[in-house]
Amino acid sequence: MSEKNYGLVAEFDSPAAVLSAAEKVRDAGYSRWDVFSPFPVHGLDKVMGFKNSRVGAFSFLFGAGAFIGTMLMIWYMNDFDYPILIGGKPMFSPPMSVVPSYILLVLASALGAFIGMVALNQLPRLHHPLFAKARFALVSRDKFFLAIGSSDPKFSETETRRLLEEIGGAHIEMVEDND
């Protein structure tokens, strides 16, 4: 067992319990903590003070880049580099190039949203300190966990443990960080 600790984790039974616990942890002034749940708990975003996710920016930039890039590519290929006259149609015109550009916009925006989600969530990772706790396997089933990181400036093993007990957490455990 290494010296480093990830933090204290407590277990809750219902979304309402974990939501009110989160409010109390926030009010106690902690800043490095997180809630783990089998599905997104409604209202938690506000309690934890999340701003609008930056996934949208990823998606927008990828999409805009693809649209402009494809337009330029078509102009380069069909008008500049190797122009071929077909049926008297213009070498380059928006109506003909907007369709593939739009399609690739959709493709790139979708990949952007996915890549953004994965990157912002710091995935993929093969291990997480919490996975070492057997009870944490219930997080994807019907239990809710609240973890307060030991890197939090307010973190103290006794005080934080007492807070977690007060707000109704069960099975409070110290999680080691062996990474």
Place this chain on the structure above:
Amino acid sequence: MADSSTQLESLAPPAELRRMTAVPTNRSLGWLTDKLTAFNEGKTPLWWWILFLPAAFSAAVVLPAMLTYKISTGVGVWGNNMPVMWGWDIINFVWWVGIAHAGTLISAMLFLTRQHWRTPIGRAAEAMTVFSVAMAGLYPAIHVGRSWFDWFMFPIPTYEGMWPQFRSPLMWDVFAVNTYLIVSTTFWYMGLIPDLALMRDRSKTRVRKFLYGLFALGWTGSARQWHNYEKAYLILCGLATLLVFTVSSIVGMDFATAQLAGWHETIFPFYFVAGAVTCGFGMVLVLLIPLRKLCHLEDIITMAHIDKICKMTLMMACIMGYIYIVEFFIAWYSGNPYDAWVFGHRMFGHQYWYGGWIMIGINASLPQLLWIKKVRRNLKLVFVIALLLNIGMWFERFVIIVGSLYQDFLPANWGVYYPTWVDAGVFLGTLGAFFMLYLLFVRFLPMIPVSEVKAVTSQANPHHSSGGVKGAKS
């Protein structure tokens, strides 16, 4: 959610205006989790093998054999010839790509419109999309005479300095179909990530734990992850919805830009989208009606779901009927003799006259039975209607493609089209591959999106009594 408003009894909507709850059973989250993963974790039932083995045979033996024969010998092994240059290959392409659209409509469009009832069937529908687009994508790749030159279709810089010709809708099609495959796979996979994590957490064996864990990407279900995830999911839904309208429109444009009577119509993009969704709803019903019984999911995919899909099928069938009427009307009203010839011969021609009757009889008329509640409740009847709808929509593409090509402008060019056994073999192979992939999906991945279903139950609502709020009236 209807339940959350029951505290304010005076404001509760009347029964007919109340929205259906996504999960009609009021069970605990743990019960739901066990129920929805039971099939993946149980023993492989006999029916699965009975369905899987023939499908796997046609996917692993028939399809490769047919493709090897076709690619090594040439397009001549098919029935395609002057003047019918597009045969079963393009019919099947349009048919498969059409089936895909209903899956995206259910999983993405109904999410955007906040139809919570779509949650339990979203994943199964999206899987149908992924596999059928893959089957569709195969056809254009082998339809070109020399498949080893398929890379000509992509803008790859080569020593020849030649580029694809972007003025052709066939070129747009390459991008549309590939985009559809990639986007729907991404959307489907992203929806799977939390459930793969669930399967990882429940795994008993090391191999399962490793494989599910690998594809779950280390998902922990933290609030930060869900925050980004929900946003990405919403964006992907929006983008996938665009594709519902785009991909078949472009397939329609492949036809509409040609000068041929019967193809050269402005209604084609819309026509193809409507046809695609109609056919796809048929396939959704064909897949879900047996699966809900075989996998014991009657509590989750309820009669109310079947009823709603039936109603949407009915709506699409009415749109199809309208389009058929418009097509025939324009053929007469335009005064174009070639159009009149083609459309007259759809119903009363020398060859293929049966195609037009099947098309109108099945796609537009037969689903009208679904107006009757008793029919919608009779699963066997609904299954038969859905199966016939798939066949009818296949014949619609036959009518459009072969029926327009075999007698074009010059009588000297007229000919007759007969498919060969290789045509049938390739189709059988793709059918097998589709069902094989679908059965593998049902066996190894949660067919019902577990985390999404849990999220729309009242137990998941932190402001509801069953979500743990103390003192609230239930």
